[in-house]
Amino acid sequence: MNSILQSKLPNVGTTIFTVMSGLATEYGAINLSQGFPDFGSDEALSELVYTYMKKGMNQYAPMPGIMPLRERIAEKTEALYGYRLNPDTEITVTSGATEALYAAIAAIVRQGDEVIVPEPCYDSYIPAIELNGGTIVPVALPAPDFHINREALAAAISPRTRALIINTPHNPTGAVMSAEDMQWLENLLADTDIFLISDEVYEHIIFSGTHESALKYPRLAERSFVISSFGKTFHVTGWKVGYAVAPAPLMREFRKVHQFLTFSTATPLQYAIADYLKQPEKYLHVPAFYQEKRDKFCALMQETRFRFTPSEGTYFQLADYSAISDEADTDFAVRLTKEIGVATVPVSVFYGQPKQEHLLRFCFAKTDQTLERAVERLAKL
Incomplete structure (x- = not known):
């Protein structure tokens, strides 16, 4: 080729979710970064999919x-x-x-x-x-x-x-x-x-x-x-x-x-x-289901040095780590994954021009066992 392709998105690389999930896999960390549950869906819903597949x-x-x-x-x-x-x-x-x-x-x-x-x-x-x-x-x-x-x-x-x-x-x-x-x-x-x-x-x-x-x-x-x-x-x-x-x-x-x-x-x-x-x-019970998850996670996090106000919605919880470290959030998130064994997402990546507020995003759409194991590790900081 005589020319090099000019990127339409020169400032865009691999998403932080892919990066942090990859690090979690590489270091065997508990993944509270990417927003997905680690528990199954209703079996009845899966059976319906299979039923319609069999129906052609x-x-x-x-x-x-x-x-x-x-x-x-x-x-x-x-x-x-x-x-x-x-x-x-x-x-x-x-x-x-x-x-x-x-x-x-x-x-x-x-x-x-x-x-x-x-x-x-x-x-x-x-x-x-x-x-x-x-x-x-x-x-x-x-x-x-x-x-x-x-x-x-x-x-x-x-x-x-x-x-x-x-x-x-x-x-x-x-x-x-x-x-x-x-x-x-x-x-x-x-x-x-x-x-x-x-x-x-x-x-x-x-x-x-x-x-x-x-x-x-x-x-x-x-x-x-x-x-x-x-x-x-x-x-x-x-x-x-x-x-x-x-x-x-x-x-x-x-x-x-x-x-x-x-x-x-x-x-x-x-x-x-x-x-x-x-x-x-099937959807009207979802708020109570996730509020129980949020409350569980926040109660556990009281034993750590993170500071937070309980989330008003979503299955994400922000936490301030400034009492633990003054590192940039991207550096701290990587260190947390490698050394402590818990993967999170640094909040600065959600800005067009990264902004440092010493915040991490945790996903609490996880089983109680996952949340307990994760916070046990976080409490060591």
């Missing part, structure tokens, strides 16, 4: 997702948020929430558009915006509670603002947006042409109050792509089944992108989840 549901699904699943999503959305969806035109099943996020960004962001991104943020947002020619406008979520800074967010809006991304419950911080936050946001965007991408993949993992979906606020819903995940809800992250909902005009543009990303999502998985959703208790 193994070919391409319709591009937007099978209708029975879209109908169950519509029923669930109306029951939880009072928002009535048209399953035919306003719901698309995707191969994971990350695909849905990318499709939503690609559908609306053009060269030179600005996208407001509260930071820290999930790591796919910024590369997706850059790949589609957009400019990131970061707005810091101030420690220690990481709630929306309304003044800073309002000041970030310009004539070039195309979209705003929000994430509630929030990864990596566990912060949750309140009804007052959403009402304020609804008023802020009311007289603009700004789109909202609302990442709600942890909608069922919230520990006080109720989840304030953008779909509960009509003037937000009319401009929103709302992204959700069955993988998070049903402990099957490896299935990569998510979905997006949006008003029909927005969904038409979303599907134009989706059909050339994955076209469709695994057929037997869709049929199984559609059947499983007929029992709302």
Whole structure:
């Protein structure tokens, strides 16, 4: 070749989740870094997948997702948020929430558009915006509670603002947006042409109050792509089944992108989840299930030198290690994995420009035995 390929993402390497999980494997560490459970899903759900595979549901699904699943999503959305969806035109099943996020960004962001991104943020947002020619406008979520800074967010809006991304419950911080936050946001965007991408993949993992979906606020819903995940809800992250909902005009543009990303999502998985959703208790019990996990982990962590405030949502817990070390969080996380045998994620990597706050993110979606073993090691610091 006569030329060297110019990278579209020159500042992007292997994700921190891959790096830390790789280190955990190499050093035999307990992996509290990547966000996945180490316990199984409901056997009944797995049996449903097998049933549909045996029935021959193994070919391409319709591009937007099978209708029975879209109908169950519509029923669930109306029951939880009072928002009535048209399953035919306003719901698309995707191969994971990350695909849905990318499709939503690609559908609306053009060269030179600005996208407001509260930071820290999930790591796919910024590369997706850059790949589609957009400019990131970061707005810091101030420690220690990481709630929306309304003044800073309002000041970030310009004539070039195309979209705003929000994430509630929030990864990596566990912060949750309140009804007052959403009402304020609804008023802020009311007289603009700004789109909202609302990442709600942890909608069922919230520990006080109720989840304030953008779909509960009509003037937000009319401009929103709302992204959700069955993988998070049903402990099957490896299935990569998510979905997006949006008003029909927005969904038409979303599907134009989706059909050339994955076209469709695994057929037997869709049929199984559609059947499983007929029992709302299968997802309504999830908040209590994970609150028990959070409370267990936090009680154990009281015996360590880490400082923390219990997470408001998600299955992540931030912890401040400044009483233990003044190392950069990336260095401390690596040392923790190699020497103590517990893998975590340094929070600085969730910023476009790394910011040091001496915080680590722990995943507590683990068995009690895993959590006990991990904290026993952490208590030695």
